[in-house]
Amino acid sequence: MSLAVVPCSIQDAREYVRQVHRHHPPPLSGLFAVACADGERICGVAIVGHPVATDGTKNVCSALYAACWRACRGGDPNK
Numbered sequence: 001m002s003l004a005v006v007p008c009s010i011q012d013a014r015e016y017v018r019q020v021h022r023h024h025p026p027p028l029s030g031l032f033a034v035a036c037a038d039g040e041r042i043c044g045v046a047i048v049g050h051p052v053a054t055d056g057t058k059n060v061c062s063a064l065y066a067a068c069w070r071a072c073r074g075g076d077p078n079k
Helices: 010-020 060-072
Strands: 003-008 032-038 041-048
Touching: 003 010, 003 041, 010 032, 010 041
Parallel strands: none
Antiparallel strands: 003 032, 032 041
């Protein structure tokens, strides 16, 4: 098995979630999506979205985006 990360539209990712996820509906929106493929077969998707909830404190969204980026890169999201 050789997995590869491939581009994916948000619409295609939402449809994949609708077809495959057993108990959650697809998110309503997102910033971007990526898929993981084994050859021609898509075997998973990730939909990156907006922060889900803040109390309006200045710069919270930016701090959350930065933490997610660090975690995606394999770093400590708290540093």
